[in-house]
Amino acid sequence: MTSLVMTPPVLQVCGAAKRFGGVQALEGVDLSIQPGEVHGLIGPNGAGKTTFFNVITGLYRPDAGQFALGGKPYEPAAVHQVAQAGLARTFQNIRLFAEMTALENVSVARHCRTHVGVWGALLRTRAFRAEEAAIRERARALLAHVGIEHLADYKARTLSYGDQRRLEIARALATEPLLLALDEPAAGMNATEKVVLRQLIDTIRRDGCTVLLIEHDVKLVMGLCDRVTVLDQGRRIAAGTPQEVQRDPAVIAAYLGPAR
16 A cells, blocks of 8 residues: 655644733744645734744744744744745845845845855855856846846846835745745735736746745735635634635634625
8 A cells, every 4th residue: 555645834833922021912823834835824903914924034033832844843043044944035115235236136145055155255266156156147047037137237226116026026036945925015016016926926836936925915815825824813713715714704803804
């Protein structure tokens, strides 16, 4: 009899908790993200979405919880360790190196996957020069992947809002993540830019990258995500397919409101 080999979740979180003084921002939150899916995280303002994002990406140290990334125990203790472990994120408020070019922004992120050490960089060895050339080539490929290769030599601050969002995603992809965490990527976008964003996230998923998406645009989430987790007041109140979540009475009461 052939045994089935179960693929572990890309991210498994059990019992995540975080308190700020007298405020319990997260309490016993569980979340499981399967390989190759786009997983949405939604909820009303103050539900704990951003706190949860900051916990799993190393900005906040959790008070409790067990974490696994790619089937391995994972301790989100510091941002650089999170990137090395295989989790990359974008931010609700764009955080690019404004005076660097688009190509330089993406190239910087690639350095967490380089092998030549400090002495190689100082001495500019042959291995260092070859690695730097490979970094620039990969950075250009990622800019093409998100549709802004023609802006490679423009400073980040000169790009349009939508192009800055795409640049931030390219920079996150440069770390070769197991999980790409997007914090409200459609915030501030017009309808046309949202269509382009959805197409880009679809492409990222088809290329085999798993995505966690925080987003207030419910229509975008329900049309794009494979599964959705809903938080309210720091607790998970529902999880399932978009269709299941939209019918859940607790979600309707806390967030979506009655059907119109």
